Amino acid sequence: MGPDFLSIAMFVVLLIAVFLGHPLGITLGGLGIIFGLIGYGPGAFFILTSKTYGLMTNYVLVAIPLFILMAQFLDKSGVAEDLYESMYIVFGPVRGGLAMATIVVSTVFAATTGIIGASVVAMGLLAAPTMLSKGYKKELTAGVITAGGTLGILIPPSIMLVVYGGLIGMSVGKLFLAAFIPGVTLSILYLIYVGILCYFKPEYGPPLPKEERTHTLKRKIGMTLKSMLPPLFLIFAVLGSIAGGIATPTEAAGLGSVGALILAILNKRANLQFFKDSAYSTLKITCMVMLIFVGANFYTSIFMGLGGGDMFEKLLFSISSNKWIVLAIMMFIMFLLGMFVDWLGILLLCVPIFTPIAVNQLGFDPLWFALIVCVNLQMSFLTPPFGYALFYLKGVAPEGMHLSHIYRGIIPFVILQLIGLVLIVMFPEIVTWLPNLIMN
Template identity: 45%
Template sequence: MFGEYLLPFLMVVVLILGIFTGYPVAFLLGGIGILFAIIGDIPMPFIGIVGSRIFGGVIENWLYIAIPLFVFMGLMLEKSGVARRLLLTLQRLFGRIHGGLAISVALLGIVMAASTGIVGASVVMLGLLGMPIMLKQGYKPEMATGIVAASGTLGILIPPSIMLVLMGSILNVSVGALFKAALVPGLMLGVLYIGYLLLVGKFKPEWMPLPDPDSLDHDPTPLPIALLRDLVGPVILIVAVLGSIMMGIATPTEAAAIGAAGAMVLAFIGGNFNYKNLRDVTYDTSKSTAMILFIVVGAACFSAIFKRLGGDYMILELVDSTGLGPYGLLILMMVMIFLLGFFLEWIEISYVILPLMLPVITMMDFGMGLSQEAFLVWFAILVAINLQTSFLTPPFGYALFYLKGITDGEIGITTIYRSVIPFVLLQLSALILCMAFPAIVLWLPGMNP
C-alpha cells in the first residue's frame, strides 16, 4: 500500500512541512500540486483541464460573489458606530450585577456576529470598546480578554458566516441550509458563555466587580426606548439578510448585497459614512477577498492532482484499516481537526482537509435515516464549531493576536492564553452536544420556509 500511494502521501507531508515554513499557503498549495504533477508524470493536458476547472468552478462561481459582499457589510457595520451605542445601553441594563459588563460584551458579540460574520473585525471592535472599561472597572484580565476573544469568534459560526459559504461550495450543499443549521448551535454557544459568566459572577464576584455608578452611561433616554433605538438597526439588518435567505426570498449572494447596502445606510444614519471610511472598507474587503480566493484556487489545484495520484483511495484504505465504527471515525476526525486548529487557519483546514474527508464521510452510516444532504449539513456544522476553536487555541489562534495587538503590551500573551481555556472547553461542550443530539443542528433546516 505504501509504495502504491507514495506520491499522495508525500504531497501531504510536503504540505505540512511547507506550512510551518510560513510560506504563503496559496502559493504552497498550487506549487506542490504542479510539482507533483511533474514528478508523477501526469499528462500536461490534465493540468490544462485543472485550469479550466478553476475558472469554471471558482472564478465563475456565483456563490463566491457573496464573500466580498459579506466582508464589506461587516467592515462597514464596524465603522457605523452602532456597536458602541449598543454596548453603552447594554451596560446600563446589566450594570447592577456582577459580570454585567462581560455579559453585555457577550450579547454584543452575538448581535454583531449575526450582522457581520467577520471575526477579526468583531474581536478588535469588542476589544477596543469593552476591554478598557472592564479593566478600569477592576475585572480580572483573564476574564476580560477571554470573553472578548470568545464573543468575537461567534461570527465564524452564527450566520451570515463566510466559512459556511465556503463549506457549502466544498461539500456541495445548500448555503441556506447551513445558515439555518448553524443558528441554533451558535446561539446555544452564546448562552453557554453567558451562563459561565453568571456562575463566575456568583462564586467569584471579585473577578468581575460591580461598576462605579458614576461610570455608567448617563443617557437621559429611558432604558426601554434606548434599547429599542440601538437594536432596531442591527435587527433590521439581521432580518433582511438572514430572514430573506431562510424564507427562500433571496439567495445568499443576493442577501449579501442587501446586507452591504444596509450597512452603508446604518453608517450614513450614524454620521460615519464618508469617503475615508468607504475607501478603507473597500481596500480591506479587496485584500480579504483576494486572500480567500487565492487559497481557493491553490487548493483546487492541489486537490485535483492529489486525487489524480490516488490520494482519495489512500484515505479510504487508511480509514478501513482503523476498524473504527462511524462514531469512532467521526470522533477521530473531530480530534484531528481540533489539533490542526492549533497550527492552521480555518480556510486552510476547510480547503485541504475537508475534500480529503469527503469520500469517507459520504460512505458512513449512522443509522439515523438522514438524507445525504442532511447528513453533510450536520457534519459541516460539527466542523464549523470545531474550527471556531482554531481562533482561540495557541500558539497561532488569530483572536489571541488581535487581542495582544490592541492591549499595547498591558496584558501578557500567557495571560491571554489562559483566558481562553474555559471558553474552548465550552466550545467543545457545544460540539459534543451537537454530536450526541443531531436535532440541535437539523431542527431548523427541517422546518418548511
C-alpha cells in the same frame, strides 16, 4: 514512484511547508503543480485551468466579497459602539455584567458581520478598557472578547459557511439556518459560565458601583431598543430574505451591504475615507481568500486523483470500524491542524476528503456533519500557538494585558466550545430542527 507514495509525500511536504510559515495559497498551488507534473505530466496544467475556471463560474462565491464589504461597512458605522453602551448600562449592575454585555454584543455583531477579525478588534477596543477599568480580571476580559468574537465565523451570515457551501455544493441558505441555533447555544454557554464564575468569585467581575446606576428602567428599555433595532434590521434583511425564499444568499449579501451602508450614513460615518478603507480591506481579504481557494482546490484535485482520499479512508478504517471512533479521529485531526493552520486551509483540504467518508461510508447527515466541522474549526481561532483571535486582541489590547493573560483566559472557553460540539453530536436536532422547520 507509485500513486500511494506520491500522495503521502504530497501531504508530508505540505505540513512541513506550513509549519515553516510559507504562504498557504502559494504553497498549495505550487505543490499541486509539482506533484501534478510528476503524476500527470503536462495534463496538470489542464486540471489547474479547469478547476480555476470552475471557481470563477461559481455564483455562490460572489457572496464572499459582498459579505466582507458588509462587515467593513458595519465595522466602521458605529453600530457596535451604540449597542455596547446600552448593554453596559443594562448589565452593569449584575456581577459579571460587563462580560455578559460583551458576549451579547459580540453575538449580535457576529450575526451582522461574519468576520472574526472585525468582531474581536471592535470589542477589544470597546470592551477591554472599560472592563479592566471596572476591576475585571484580565483573563476573563480576554476570554469573553476572543470567544465572543469567534462566534462571527459560525453565526450566519458567515464567510466559513459560504465557502463550505460553495466547496461541496450544499445550500448556503440551509447552512445558515442550521448554524443559527448552534451559534446561539455557544453564546448561552458563555453567559452561563460567566454568571456562575462571577457569582461565586465576584472579584473576577464586580458589578458597577451604585453611584453609576443612574438610569431608570424606562431609559434602559429605550436605549436598548434604539441600539438593537439597526443590527436586528440588518439581520432580518439578510437571514429573513434567505429564509423567506425572497433572495439567494448571494443576493442577500448584496442586500446586507446596502443595509450596512444605510446604517453608516444614518450614523454620519460615510465619508470618502470610509469608502476608501472599506473597499481596500474588502479587496485585500477577498484576494487572500480566493488565492487560497484556487490553490487548495487544485491541490485537493491532484491529491484525490493520486489516490490520497482512498488511502486516507483505508487508514481511518484500519484504526477502527466504529463510525463514532472514526468521526472522533477526524475531529481530532482538524482540532490539531487548527493550532497551526488557518481555518480556510483546513476547510479546503479536509472537507473534500472527510465528507465522502462521513456521508457515504459512515452514513452521517451531510448538514449535521458540516456544522460539527464548522464548530470544530471555530476553536482554531482560540487554540495556541497560532489562534488568530488571540493576536487580533493582542494588537488592540490595553497596556498591561499580555499574551499570557490571553492564553490563560481562553482555556475555559475552548472547553465550552468542546462541550458545545459534544452537545451537537449527542443532539443532532440542534442543527437540523430549524432548517427542517423552515425549508419544509
